[in-house]
Amino acid sequence: MSAFRPAWQAVADAAGVGPATSLLDLGCGGGAFCAFAAGRGATVHGLDVEPDAIAQALERVPEGDFQLGLMEDLPWPDASFDVVTAFNAVQYALDSELALVQATRVLRPDGRLAVCKWGPADANEFFAFLLSIGAGGVRDAPPAGNDPVEDAIRAMPLNVVATGDVPAPIEIADNAALEVSLSRAGVSSASTALAAAPYRQVDGSYRFENRQRYWILRTAR
Helix, strand or coil: CCCCHHHHHHHHHHHCCCCCCEEEEECCCCCHHHHHHHHCCCEEEEEECCHHHHHHHHHHCCCCEEEECCCCCCCCCCCCEEEEEEECCHHHCCCHHHHHHHHHHCEEEEEEEEEEEECCHHHCHHHHHHHHCCCCCCCCCCCCCCCHHHHHHHHCCEEEEEEEEEECCEEECCHHHHHHHHHHCCCCCCCCHHHHHHHECCCCCEEECCEEEEEEEEECC
């Protein structure tokens, strides 16, 4: 089960994703959340900057509408969707505030914008572990200071309908899988066994407790 599924469930429940919901997922990647939403009866659309991700999304959800593009310039007309979601996506926009402006543009007047990302650094063991072994510039790591996504949300004329955080543990099967994860973060695994020991389970796997934070937003009236 994906570590992100609890966040998908919480966001979908809070945003009212269900049968006949027209949904756009920004930074949709390989379409995993879109498949989840489609399983709840939603009509799904997705946007990503990576052609390979779009191809994977189409394989996963053949009936979906997936477009290649930037969050700052969405290729859909105004008032197209009931729900727009963004899971670990807005922080990678060239301009986070403009991405939110575009998201609200394509929302219907009573639509909901759902933004979800990793919670604060002190609530995420995996990122703390990576930093402890010298992994700098980890792609998904929460910022240590002001969060640009939260700043962008506050700067927008948006009302917070709901907010919360949910567990999103990262589970790694064994030492070999840990080595792969570390190599992706640009870290040599040779000296990390001791640092990873507190997270090792009795079956030889590793579990890092992490949390995701979400906001359900409406345009201020």
